Amino acid sequence: MTPPSTTEANGGGAEADGARWLPVVLVGHGATASTLLDAAKAICSSGFEDVYSVDAGSGDCAALSERLREVMGCLGDGPEPLIIVDIVGSSPWRRCVRSVMDRRSAVVLGGLSLSMLLKLATVDRRGADAKIVADACAGSAKRAIVISDVRAEG
Amino acid sequence: MESTTVTGDHAIVNDLGLHARPASKLVALANKFSCEVFVAKGETEVNGKSILGVLMLACPKGGTIQLRCVGEDAQEAHDAIAELIRGGFGES
Numbered sequence A: 001m002t003p004p005s006t007t008e009a010n011g012g013g014a015e016a017d018g019a020r021w022l023p024v025v026l027v028g029h030g031a032t033a034s035t036l037l038d039a040a041k042a043i044c045s046s047g048f049e050d051v052y053s054v055d056a057g058s059g060d061c062a063a064l065s066e067r068l069r070e071v072m073g074c075l076g077d078g079p080e081p082l083i084i085v086d087i088v089g090s091s092p093w094r095r096c097v098r099s100v101m102d103r104r105s106a107v108v109l110g111g112l113s114l115s116m117l118l119k120l121a122t123v124d125r126r127g128a129d130a131k132i133v134a135d136a137c138a139g140s141a142k143r144a145i146v147i148s149d150v151r152a153e154g
Numbered sequence B: 001m002e003s004t005t006v007t008g009d010h011a012i013v014n015d016l017g018l019h020a021r022p023a024s025k026l027v028a029l030a031n032k033f034s035c036e037v038f039v040a041k042g043e044t045e046v047n048g049k050s051i052l053g054v055l056m057l058a059c060p061k062g063g064t065i066q067l068r069c070v071g072e073d074a075q076e077a078h079d080a081i082a083e084l085i086r087g088g089f090g091e092s
Helices: A032-043 A062-074 A091-103 A114-122 A130-143 B020-030 B051-056 B074-086
Strands: A005-008 A024-028 A051-055 A082-085 A107-110 B005-011 B036-041 B044-047 B064-070
Touching (some): A024 A062, A051 A062, A114 B051
Antiparallel strands (some): B036 B044
């Protein structure tokens, strides 16, 4: 079983003007959360303040719950976070929901993708509402789904 | 104040075309200006401040995009973005 791991994209928290960045937690099977975050940072070099990734490994392990509690604990008494999970209904998703319910409310969005993270990098999350940012990310991901009929030339 | 509109056609010169990193650079630059920025390829026009929007144009090397900037600093925005495109987004 692959153990879960956690990375923080950048130091975040309070801004000079008092508006805090909306914290975002990415959770995915295997190492998808950290890998997608690395890929997004390779494309957009900024915009990932207060974004955390939690790699769930194979998903169903007590260590994941503990890691999620640690991350949620790091968020302190700040704004309601946005949690983006790869698959709704999966064991990481269930453990996320349970970890959230232990201590606070959060907005949980399913379907973690690179398109979502590119949107995340370009929306102003300072003082932003989690639901509004979730809507923006979801819309971006939906628009990115395109079927192209590519044919050989000649 | 009257709104200024500046438009121009620009050829994509870098080998890989308007892929993710160039799109990110274009959008980051566009977001430094207060004017609205639109990028079009053919009949499709997208918000030049949205990476996904710009990427959806899928413009290859040799393709032409139309830049339309609307607002107070439209001329500055257009010139800066045009320079970025001409320079191949810093790529070969």
